[in-house]
Ligand SMILES: Nc1ncnc2c1ncn2[C@@H]1O[C@H](COP(=O)(O)OP(=O)(O)OP(=O)(O)O)[C@@H](O)[C@H]1O
């Protein structure tokens with residue numbers, strides 16, 4: 001069996017006295033699409049923050065690509081995130097005054113990656129996501145377009161794991177299906193695994209596994 005990309009055991013996360021994660025177990029293997037669902041406020045974004053090493057205030061064990069995150073320095077974790085993960089945040093986190101292209105190039109700028117070839121990659125991924133007006137500041141773009149810029153930015157470094165937090169919230173059904181069609185074909189081509197927080201039954205049914213977060217614990221759910 002292939003080594004898990006992410007392996008989390010007994011994850012507990014409190015916010016003051018509020019216990020949001022209460023012994024969650026999670027594994028992700030190469031190329032898998034795992035959907036996470038659950039009621040609002042149950043802790044889905046919190047869980048993604050922990051799995052993505054953006055939040056270290058938890059107890060339990062987290063291995064990323066075989067690395068025990070408790071033993072990694074913050075710069076090792078930052079490197080792991082840059083090279084291994086792509087994030088689509090619940091509210092996108094785009095810089096409104098920068099163009100689509102510059103937003104997509106940001107992670108590469110932070111990584112110090114060769115900006116010549118990455119610029120071509122960024123243009124290619126934006127056009128795959130059907131975004132042609134890549135010089136427009138993102139504040140002028142529609143929500144669906146901003147969503148695709150955020151997806152392109154998450155994918156430009158060729159991550160092994162894409163983490164998406166309700167990426168299609170407030171998009172119409174057709175735009176949502178279009179985005180997942182694109183993500184599916186990119187996933188087949190590039191082989192990345194995906195963890196997505198989702199609600200739509202139609203999209204959930206595309207996942208290899210559906211996990212429901214309830215009272216701080218993840219349960220396997222059947223579509
Ligand atoms: N930084 C924080 N400080 C205090 N409480 C927090 C913090 N972040 C999250 N919480 C609380 O933790 C709980 C889980 O929040 P989280 O955002 O993970 O839920 P969610 O399942 O993603 O919800 P939604 O579906 O609405 O996005 C909520 O009660 C929230 O108020």
Ligand SMILES: [Mg+2]
Nearest residue numbers: 044045090165
């Ligand atoms: Mg959330």
